[in-house]
Amino acid sequence: MSYPSLAPFVMKRPWLQKIFKPLSNWYANTAGYRQLGLRADDLIIEENEETILALQRLPPQASYDRVYRLRRAIQCSLRHKLLPKEEWTKPEEDVPYLTPLIEKIRAQEKEKADLDAMTIVKNH
Amino acid sequence: MFSRTALSRGAQLRQGCSLVAQRRGYAAGSSAPASFTYETSEQSSVKIAARNFDSPTTKLAIVAKGGSRYQPVPGLTAGLEEFAFKNTEKRTALRIIRESELLGGQLVSYHTREALVLEASFLREHLPYFTELLAEVISQTRYSSHEFHEEVDRVIQLKQVRLARDVSALALDSAHSVAFHTGLGAPLYPTPSALTKSYLNEFAIADYAGAVYAKSNIALVGDGTTSNALGKWTEQFFKAVPASSSSSTALNLKATTYYGGEQRTAHTGGNSLVIAFPGSSFGTFKPEIAVLAALLGGQPNVKWSAGFTLLSKAAAAAPGATATATNLAYSDAGLLTIQVNGAAASVRKAAEESVKALKSISEGTVSKEDLTKAIAKAKFDALEASQSGISTLLSAGSGIIHTGKPFQIAETVKLLDGVTADKLKTAAKGLTDGKATVAAVGDLHVLPYAEELGLKV
Numbered sequence: 001m002s003y004p005s006l007a008p009f010v011m012k013r014p015w016l017q018k019i020f021k022p023l024s025n026w027y028a029n030t031a032g033y034r035q036l037g038l039r040a041d042d043l044i045i046e047e048n049e050e051t052i053l054a055l056q057r058l059p060p061q062a063s064y065d066r067v068y069r070l071r072r073a074i075q076c077s078l079r080h081k082l083l084p085k086e087e088w089t090k091p092e093e094d095v096p097y098l099t100p101l102i103e104k105i106r107a108q109e110k111e112k113a114d115l116d117a118m119t120i121v122k123n124h
Numbered sequence: 125m126f127s128r129t130a131l132s133r134g135a136q137l138r139q140g141c142s143l144v145a146q147r148r149g150y151a152a153g154s155s156a157p158a159s160f161t162y163e164t165s166e167q168s169s170v171k172i173a174a175r176n177f178d179s180p181t182t183k184l185a186i187v188a189k190g191g192s193r194y195q196p197v198p199g200l201t202a203g204l205e206e207f208a209f210k211n212t213e214k215r216t217a218l219r220i221i222r223e224s225e226l227l228g229g230q231l232v233s234y235h236t237r238e239a240l241v242l243e244a245s246f247l248r249e250h251l252p253y254f255t256e257l258l259a260e261v262i263s264q265t266r267y268s269s270h271e272f273h274e275e276v277d278r279v280i281q282l283k284q285v286r287l288a289r290d291v292s293a294l295a296l297d298s299a300h301s302v303a304f305h306t307g308l309g310a311p312l313y314p315t316p317s318a319l320t321k322s323y324l325n326e327f328a329i330a331d332y333a334g335a336v337y338a339k340s341n342i343a344l345v346g347d348g349t350t351s352n353a354l355g356k357w358t359e360q361f362f363k364a365v366p367a368s369s370s371s372s373t374a375l376n377l378k379a380t381t382y383y384g385g386e387q388r389t390a391h392t393g394g395n396s397l398v399i400a401f402p403g404s405s406f407g408t409f410k411p412e413i414a415v416l417a418a419l420l421g422g423q424p425n426v427k428w429s430a431g432f433t434l435l436s437k438a439a440a441a442a443p444g445a446t447a448t449a450t451n452l453a454y455s456d457a458g459l460l461t462i463q464v465n466g467a468a469a470s471v472r473k474a475a476e477e478s479v480k481a482l483k484s485i486s487e488g489t490v491s492k493e494d495l496t497k498a499i500a501k502a503k504f505d506a507l508e509a510s511q512s513g514i515s516t517l518l519s520a521g522s523g524i525i526h527t528g529k530p531f532q533i534a535e536t537v538k539l540l541d542g543v544t545a546d547k548l549k550t551a552a553k554g555l556t557d558g559k560a561t562v563a564a565v566g567d568l569h570v571l572p573y574a575e576e577l578g579l580k581v
Contacts, residue, residue, distance in 0.1 A: 059269075
């Protein structure tokens with residue numbers, strides 16, 4: 001994950017998920033980014049190596065759309081206005097598109113660190 | 125008097141002796157030791173060739189019919205070569221490299237005009253690991269976009285820059301393109317001027333991989349391993365490899381025709397002139413051509429000497445130039461090339477002398493001594509190439525994928541003995557009377573035209 005989260009813990013337990021799902025929906029809607037037409041992954045901090053690399057690996061269309069959403073949101077923010085309601089991000093549109101890439105890069109880094117730090121045990 | 129077991133043991137021993145004697149007789153007759161020949165078999169429709177000598181190391185290679193002549197659009201072979209040993213479905217490129225480092229193995233991928241080779245060298249006991257790895261690389265590589273942009277494409281561009289400075293490679297490439305137009309005429313490595321950008325992407329490479337890495341299109345060649353061991357592990361690990369082409373891309377399988385002609389390219393990095401004639405191929409081996417190449421020679425046999433072959437004499441007249449003759453054999457065509465490198469004026473002089481030397485052979489001025497020397501040299505070259513080095517795996521593998529059996533040195537060596545002065549004269553006359561191929565790269569003001577050299581194009 002690119003930000004600390006309890007989500008995996010909650011998602012594993014259906015009863016907990018039942019309780020938290022309405023709460024998380026309420027939170028996401030209150031957070032206000034959907035009203036600016038953004039997705040949750042647009043909020044990930046860009047200024048680190050992993051995210052820069054992940055952004056480079058985005059398909060061209062996804063990258064273009066991301067820039068469009070950000071510029072629209074900044075414009076809204078400057079005008080102190082929200083988007084018209086039909087342009088808000090719908091919950092089903094709010095999918096992680098960058099997090100999987102970042103996770104892959106992290107896994108690779110971890111694998112490299114693990115291989116660098118391994119000790120060889122000869123079994124003969 | 126004798127017990128029955130003792131008698132039968134004697135019979136067994138004698139049987140064993142006669143087997144050994146037979147084997148030895150065959151080897152002596154062909155003047156190539158039995159251990160030089162590859163044992164071929166087919167395991168779950170993968171063609172396998174193995175030869176076993178008591179070495180502690182093993183070389184295993186997948187030779188695929190996917191060299192630059194088979195690529196439907198430029199650059200795919202180079203792309204596929206660079207994609208070897210990258211991320212697969214099971215493990216990452218980093219893990220592949222680290223694991224084989226831990227086992228002391230080496231992984232190489234390279235291509236020629238006809239074959240694409242993935243090769244692993246390792247200690248004998250690690251055969252299962254590397255057989256699995258090669259099978260995994262050809263069937264489960266991911267061909268992901270980010271690897272293409274971050275690694276493959278960059279390496280290809282760097283190699284293109286290096287190639288652009290190498291005049292002798294450029295001259296050979298342009299000689300091929302003039303001689304064969306498409307197919308074998310395609311540049312070995314995409315030149316920077318070739319418009320690869322519009323053809324080369326990870327999806328095209330993945331498609332091409334589906335066409336190239338099919339069981340019917342590859343051969344698994346092992347040096348220093350037994351056929352049984354290799355067969356056993358192949359059966360286990362090569363299940364995921366598709367039996368026939370699994371993609372929409374088709375290989376460019378057009379048969380080769382020799383055209384001939386002339387091409388001149390200006391270049392500031394040096395001077396190189398290639399004079400080429402139709403040569404001997406794997407399919408139809410012409411012993412005269414092999415002897416002719418040895419007779420022209422050019423490569424010194426001892427240190428600090430230019431040697432006594434015809435081309436070294438020709439080059440001696442033009443200080444600073446080197447001239448060498450080689451027969452480049454492909455499955456359905458060959459190219460006998462004389463390549464002259466050096467300063468422009470020396471190249472011109474040496475080229476003129478070389479053509480004179482070739483014409484003198486066609487007039488029958490070759491002495492008996494020279495002919496004997498040339499035959500011996502041609503034999504040595506063939507046997508030495510089969511004994512060591514990477515070309516063995518390559519030649520055995522390309523023999524299998526093109527003709528169904530490995531290139532047999534024994535037969536070659538026997539044919540070389542039958543070359544006479546008359547045959548050589550006819551062969552040389554045929555070459556000089558036919559259409560030649562001349563490719564000049566460098567200072568075009570000085571480098572000669574084919575017509576000036578006295579060749580028809």
